[in-house]
Amino acid sequence: MEKRARSSSREAHGRGSGSAHKENKRAKAERGGRGRGRRDAGPEQMALGRAGSSGTKSSSLGACEWLLVLTSLLFVIVTFPFSIWFCIKVIQEYERVIIFRLGHLLPGRAKGPGLFFFLPCLDTYHKVDLRLQTLEIPFHEVVTKDMFVMEIDAICYYRMENASLLLSSLAHVSKAVQFLVQTTMKRLLAHRSLTEILLERKSIAQDVKVALDAVTCIWGIKVERTEIKDVRLPAGLQHSLAVEAEAQRQAKVRMIAAEGEKAASESLRMAAEILSGTPAAVQLRYLHTLQSLSTEKPSTVVLPLPFDLLNFLSSPSSRTQGSIPLPNPSKPVEPLNPKKKDSPML
Numbered sequence: 001m002e003k004r005a006r007s008s009s010r011e012a013h014g015r016g017s018g019s020a021h022k023e024n025k026r027a028k029a030e031r032g033g034r035g036r037g038r039r040d041a042g043p044e045q046m047a048l049g050r051a052g053s054s055g056t057k058s059s060s061l062g063a064c065e066w067l068l069v070l071t072s073l074l075f076v077i078v079t080f081p082f083s084i085w086f087c088i089k090v091i092q093e094y095e096r097v098i099i100f101r102l103g104h105l106l107p108g109r110a111k112g113p114g115l116f117f118f119l120p121c122l123d124t125y126h127k128v129d130l131r132l133q134t135l136e137i138p139f140h141e142v143v144t145k146d147m148f149v150m151e152i153d154a155i156c157y158y159r160m161e162n163a164s165l166l167l168s169s170l171a172h173v174s175k176a177v178q179f180l181v182q183t184t185m186k187r188l189l190a191h192r193s194l195t196e197i198l199l200e201r202k203s204i205a206q207d208v209k210v211a212l213d214a215v216t217c218i219w220g221i222k223v224e225r226t227e228i229k230d231v232r233l234p235a236g237l238q239h240s241l242a243v244e245a246e247a248q249r250q251a252k253v254r255m256i257a258a259e260g261e262k263a264a265s266e267s268l269r270m271a272a273e274i275l276s277g278t279p280a281a282v283q284l285r286y287l288h289t290l291q292s293l294s295t296e297k298p299s300t301v302v303l304p305l306p307f308d309l310l311n312f313l314s315s316p317s318s319r320t321q322g323s324i325p326l327p328n329p330s331k332p333v334e335p336l337n338p339k340k341k342d343s344p345m346l
Helices: 001-041 043-056 063-078 080-087 163-169 174-188 194-201 201-216 235-277 279-297 309-312
Strands: 090-093 095-101 116-117 123-129 133-143 149-160 221-232
Touching: 063 080, 080 090, 090 095, 095 163, 123 163, 133 174, 133 221, 149 174, 149 194, 149 201, 174 201, 174 221, 194 201, 194 221, 201 221, 235 279
Parallel strands: none
Antiparallel strands: 090 116, 095 123, 133 149, 149 221
8 A cells, every 4th residue: 555655645746746847838938939939029019018118107106296286186176166167178080189287298198189177377288189280201312222412202100109208208299200201211222213203103102111111100100101292303304305305206106107108109119000001081180180180279280290291291202101191082182272173065
């Protein structure tokens, strides 16, 4: 019996030590995972963590300050029916309020929306609008990768995300965001060529937004969107681009004109082959041309020549193969002023 008790106690001790060893391993693995998670966390998440921790910190009140607070509360209680109208304010749905008591930021989240209580003599409150804000970035010079100097303006859309952190870290929000956007765009566009800036505006705007978020999250601001509005090129660069575009346009016009001349020559050759088989069609075409000239330009004087005269003037040696033969009239041509025969009666 004693041996069995000893063996059972040894087994229990071995099981206990084994379970304790396994628990130690699990604890070490969890610690390592937490450390790896902290190392893998991006700069934005770390910045947000620092922002949240710094935003919740507030200095405690001293003895004299607590005495003033108690006195003020006592005064509010004594004058209760009338003091309540000076101690309660209403905040809209899109607003938040930060309260400073004797210069100290009150701990906790921002107040609102709805009613909030404050001490009129000791507290001061600041409203923060959480709606989307629009900031127009004026024109500023940017040097591209291929050493071109241009002017760019942009639009930035942002909103206030952490009201207490915003009021405690920034004095002028719009100026800070404007200067940050300008410096970020100069830094990012320095690695882009002129063609990329003109053609890849969407990707550039996304890169600028990501770079801005990494900085503004520490201030309690969330950048929603950034867009490049306009690009101004220098006068010399505009002139060179215009000259190049004009040269390309002229070359294209010459190519179109050459193709048109080629098509016209083919059409004329086919028309000549058709007219050479039907000599009467030449005369009809000649008469149609005279009619169109008299219709379009009535002030033009046209002196038509008969085809017989043209046949007489053209020598047989000058007629080459492929020329259009002039039609020969089937009937002899009467003279213009024929002589009248004498009548037998005379």
